[in-house]
C-alpha cells in the first residue's frame with residue numbers, strides 16, 4: 080500500500096518535470112543564440128553591422144549583416160528607438176535599421192501565463208485521481224465503504240459470495256431464511272397476493288454460531304447488495320453521528336433495493352432503554368430511535384430487509400421486538416455432533432487431509448464448540464502441520480488443536496514448584512477419579528498438569544452420549560466432579576489453595592440454576608428471578624427479582640445444601656479410593672499427562 084503510494088507520487092513528479100521541460104523548450108526557441116549586452120548592440124549599430132532587429136516585448140533578436148544572430152534585452156519602460164536615442168545613437172542610423180515589432184506570440188504568451196499558475200492545480204488533481212484509483216483496487220476491493228460507514232458487498236462480487244452451502248447445520252434457521260430469500264428474489268409474487276413482507280429478522284444465538292455468516296448467505300442466495308454495519312461502532316461516537324449514519328445507511332439501501340441491511344451486535348444500541356444498563360447513553364438512544372423510525376417508514380414495497388444479530392436477546396429494548404420491526408426471530412443453537420462434523424468438513428475442504436483423519440472422532444471430542452471454535456481448530460491444525468513440515472494434516476494435529484482452542488496454548492514456560500506440582504496433580508486426579516467413579520457421568524479423556532491459558536492443570540471429559548436433557552442426578556454428579564479437586568486437596572494436604580476458585584464458581588452457579596431455574600430443590604417446581612428465556616417469545620419481563628427476602632434466604636440455603644452434598648459425595652469417593660488417587664497423582668507428577676487409554680488401564684488394574 081505504502082509502496083504504491085510512493086510510486087504514484089513519483090509518477091506525478093515525473094509528469095510535472097516533463098511538463099515543465101516542454102514549457103521551457105517552447106518558450107525559448109532562440110536559445111542557442113549568443114547573448115550580448117545592450118551596449119554591444121549600440122556599438123554594433125554605430126559600426127553599421129546590424130541588418131534587422133526583431134522586438135518581442137523586451138527581448139531583442141539581432142540579425143547581423145554577416146549572417147550572425149544575437150540576442151539581448153532592453154529596459155521595459157521605453158521603446159527601442161527611444162532607448163537607442165537616449166544612448167546617443169545617430170538618428171540616421173536608427174532610420175536605416177530594419178526594426179520589426181512583434182507582440183508576444185499567441186499561444187506562447189498564454190502558455191507562459193497559464194502554466195505556472197495552473198501547474199499546482201494539475202498536480203493536485205492528478206495526485207488525487209491516482210489516489211482514489213488505487214483505493215478502489217487492491218486491498219480495499221473487498222468492500223466499498225458507503226457514506227454511512229457500512230461495508231457493502233455487492234452481488235457482483237463473486238469472491239466474497241457466501242451461500243447456504245457454506246453454512247453447516249442450522250437447518251431450521253436456514254428453512255426460515257429461505258423464505259426471506261424468496262421475498263427478496265420475487266417480492267411481486269408476495270405483494271400481489273397481499274402477503275406482508277417481513278421488515279426485520281433477528282438472529283439470536285451464542286457468539287460464533289454463524290449469525291454473521293448466515294446473514295451474508297441470505298444476501299448471496301438472493302443475489303442482492305448486502306450492507307453490513309456493527310452497532311458497537313456507534314457507541315463511541317459523538318451524539319447525532321450514529322443517527323445520521325443510520326439515515327444514510329437506509330438511504331443507500333433503499334436506492335439499491337432489493338437489499339439487505341445487516342446490523343451486527345445490535346444489543347450495543349438496542350439495549351433496554353432506561354434499564355440502568357450502561358446508563359442513559361444519549362447517543363445510543365438516538366441511534367436506536369432513528370433505526371426504529373427508518374423501519375417504521377418502510378412500506379410493503381420498500382424491498383429492504385433488516386437482519387440484526389445479537390447474543391444478548393435478553394437485554395434488548397422491547398420496542399425493537401414489536402410487530403413490524405424485528406418480528407421474525409430465529410434462534411441459532413450451538414452445533415450438535417452431526418453439525419460439528421459438517422462444519423469440520425466445510426473448513427477442511429480446501430486443506431490436504433491425511434488418510435487417517437477421522438472427522439467424526441474430532442466432532443465427538445468437541446462438545447460445546449461453536450462454529451467459530453471449529454473454524455479455529457481447522458486452522459490451528461493446518462498451522463501445526465505446516466510447522467512440522469508435513470504435507471498433509473493428520474489426526475494428531477487435529478486432536479492437539481482441540482486442546483489449544485479449548486484452553487489456549489500450552490504454557491510450558493510456567494514452571495510449577497515441586498510442591499505446586501504435587502498439589503495440581505492431586506487436584507486433577509481428584510476431578511478425574513470422582514468422574515470415573517460416579518455412575519452415568521462422563522468419560523475421562525485426558526488429565527494434565529501442564530498449564531494452558533489460565534488453568535494450571537486440566538481434566539478433559541467426554542460425554543458418553545449427546546444429551547439434550549439433563550437429570551437432577553446428572554447435575555449432582557457434575558457438582559461432585561467440580562468439587563473433586565477441592566476435596567482431594569483438603570483430604571491430602573488438609574488445606575485449600577486458590578487453584579479451586581474457578582471450580583467453586585462453576586459449582587455455585589450450577590447449584591443456583593438447579594434451584595431457581597430447574598425446580599430441582601425442595602422449594603418445588605418454581606422458577607425465581609428474571610427469566611431470560613421468556614424474552615425469546617417476545618414477552619416483557621420483570622427486571623427486578625420477583626421474590627421476597629425470605630425466599631431469597633431459602634434459595635441460598637438450598638444452594639448450600641446442594642454444594643455440601645456434592646462435597647460429601649466427592650470426599651466419600653476419594654477416601655474410599657485413596658490409594659488409587661495417590662497412584663494417579665504420582666503418575667501425573669512423573670509424566671504430567673495421562674491419556675484416556677492409560678487412565679482406563681490404571682482404573683482397571685486397581
Ligand code: ADP
Pocket residue numbers: 245246247248249284285286287288289290291292293388422425449450451452454
Ligand atoms: P457470530 O456472528 O454468530 O458470532 P460468525 O458468523 O461470525 O459467528 O462465525 C464465525 C465463523 O465461524 C464463520 O466465519 C465461519 O467460518 C464459522 N462458522 C460458524 N458457524 C458455522 C456454521 N454453521 N457452518 C460453517 N461455518 C461456521
Ligand code: MG
Pocket residue numbers: 287290291343388
Ligand atoms: Mg458475528
Ligand code: ZN
Pocket residue numbers: 506510564565578579582
Ligand atoms: Zn479444578
